[in-house]
Amino acid sequence: MTSERARFQRGVLVRTDGEAExxxxxxxxxxxxxxxxxxxxxxxxxxxxxMAEALRAHDMTTTKMRILAVLSISSGLTVNELSVFAVTEQSTMSRTLDGMEEQGFIRRQPRPDDMRVREVHITEAGRSAFARVWPMVYEMFVRMFEGIDDDEYQAFAKTLHKVLANIRRHDI
Known part of the structure; x- marks a missing residue:
């Protein structure tokens, strides 16, 4: 990325090239x-x-739902990886995982090739809990993009990925 700023058509981002502010x-x-x-x-x-309001009816928090969503796709993540994917502070993540383990939604176990590293895995109870809330989450997602066609959505997601790459602090 160069130090120059790109120019948008409407002039929101302008090229400064070291010129006066x-x-x-x-x-x-x-x-x-x-x-x-x-x-x-x-x-x-x-x-x-x-989301928080809708999840309350299911006795679930947004953080728990995010963790279950991530683990339903990619089980066996470290707490650090899970924190990035679930967009949650590590201290909040650790406390939430303690409660989820007590509920039987997840289990933590040492990584086979490095016993110092603990992986978080979703359990069948966790999969069931996520399956109960997923239809509601998906319906909210669909409503959020009402009136937006598939091409617009794909372009929007592509743009968001570019923005994320510009500000990313993690490789994931």
């Missing part, structure tokens, strides 16, 4: 409705609030 648009010129980080935060906050 006056060359960059102000927040007022961009506007909140065109400032992607603001929009991403609003969407994420609303999604998380709606």
């Amino acid at each position: 006056a060359a960059i648009p102000s927040m007022g010129e961009i506007g909140l409705q065109q400032f992607a980080p603001y929009l991403l935060n609003r969407i994420s906050a609303r999604w998380n609030a709606n």
Whole structure:
């Protein structure tokens, strides 16, 4: 990535090339409705609030649902890997995993080739718990993208992957 900033068609991102700061648009010129980080935060906050409310009826938290979702696809992750994929702080992850282990949703075991590393695995009870909430999660996902066709969704996801690559701190 170069130090130069790319230019969007609407001038939201401008090339500075070391020129005076006056060359960059102000927040007022961009506007909140065109400032992607603001929009991403609003969407994420609303999604998380709606999800937390819907999951309460299933005696589940958003963090537990994320952990079960990740493990349903890729069981045997370390706590660090799971923290990244489930977008959860490691301290919160450890406490949540303690409770999930007591509920029988997950089990932690040493990695066969390195006994110092513990892997987290989903259990059948965990798979069943996730299967109960997945239809509701999927319905919320579909509603969120109402009026957006498949090509738009694919372009949106591709753009998000590029943005994630630009700000990523982890390889995963």
